Amino acid sequence: MITTSHLSKNYGGKLAVNDLSFSVAPGEVLGFLGANGAGKSTTMRMIAGFLSPSAGSVTVCGHDVERAPVAAKSRMGYLPEGAPSYGEMTVTEFIDFVSDIRALRGARRRERRVFVIERLELGPVQGQVIETLSKGFRRRVGLAQALIHDPEVLILDEPTDGLDPNQKHEVRRLINELSREKLVIVSTHILEEVHEVCTRAIIIAAGRIVADESPAQLEARSRYHRAVSMRFLHATELAVAAAQLAMLDVIDSVETDPRTMRLTAFPKAGAAALPAVGAMVVKADWDVPELHLESGRLDEVFRALTQGAGPVPP
């Protein structure tokens, strides 16, 4: 369990984090979203105990991070932004160093070491000096370090940054797997990641929480939520369809893009557009090779929330 209460951080008169209060329970994967400079990393650093808050407090598993830092830190695994480590050490030396600090001993120590090396596929580079490794490997070394003591709480600052799509997928799978019994906070600016791993998302802008809900709820805020989009083959049909669909009761507005030959029909609030639109497509016998029901676009919601532009009904 992590609780932050009225957490603020002041950098020379500038409020980087402004009065954040939230709590996260085990089993939750909290996605921390925000534009660059919104205060994501600052918040993660305060939770991990690297920065002291200017005001407010953080409690991790019942331990106040400021008052009992060692107790709180021993329950957390933290991957700092950019996955820093000691470049002159080999992967095994580095993992052993962290195990020593975390007082892992005997069979459990060996077991955990085998686990992280296997799980993060570090086997082939075990004996290699970290600074000679690729960015992806270094990121995985950082993850290994955060997981070595099987912590109750995982704080990962941009864990998939710099990984190729396969590695990204692998890390997301790992987070999903771990989240069953752990509490995970992930910061990211990759919105598809929110879908894949998070059970909850907090969006912050200018140091404040602007949204705190499930990814599905976030999507529901989108203009595209339950909109129907389709692709046409003939420009004439596209124009006719735009005019006819706009007249349907359930449709609020229709947008077309002549370049991609796409049409999007937005439903009125609370209305279901798909049955009516589908029926019309069949009736008019248009050449429509693709038709989707949109669930909502996170990137659009994200932009609207973080830039304060566009209508975003809660």
Add this chain to the structure above:
Amino acid sequence: MNKVAVIFRRELTSYFATPLAYVFIVIFLLLTAVFTFQIGGFLERGQADLQAFFRWHPWIYLVLIPAISMRLWAEERNSGSIELLMTLPIELWQAVAGKFLAAWVFAGIALALTFPVWVTVNYLGHPDNGVIIAAYLGSWMMAGGFLAIGMCLSAATRNQVIAFITAALVGFVFLLAGFPLVLDLVRGVLPEQIVEAIASLSFLTHFEAISKGVIDLRDVVYFIALTAFWLMATALVLDMKKAQ
């Protein structure tokens, strides 16, 4: 394992992970040899002691110790590993102590490798080995003082060059404070008590006695207090500006 020991071991190994350690040791040994034999006139003096060797140590340390201390924290800041270190379950003082001890032991290794001078003097004559051991200990304590200063200044920056230069500068002030030339200069302006106080802050004044084999408790306390002061200052600096 004790956490100070874990940090100590990692730091000490990291010195030897790069050629820097060996280069440092070679330069240190060369410099001590040049100063002892060429400038100090060890052989010409015809005396069975290591005065010609030890009297240059403050000056050699002035230049070489900042080279050991500069990387202690500046490198951690620069690579960002300070964030990793500070979020591991250790107390700040454990990190400071572990790093200091590693640097100090490293300086001790370099110092110990000057043993051929000691062998030479024993081969040529019959020196008072008690004096020599005392002087070695005094020299090592002085190295600790220089290191603690350098460590604090390294904690204040992410740039190792700045850490080196500021450490050398502050070290120079601590040396100069006991230099007769400087003392005579201020003696004209300041009352005698203040001049004494300034002189008593100097490495030179305290090392002088120890290097002659006189272990005065006051000199020992001086080096320990000075080191402790700068180590606490290091912790304070780190706590104040962790992120920058």
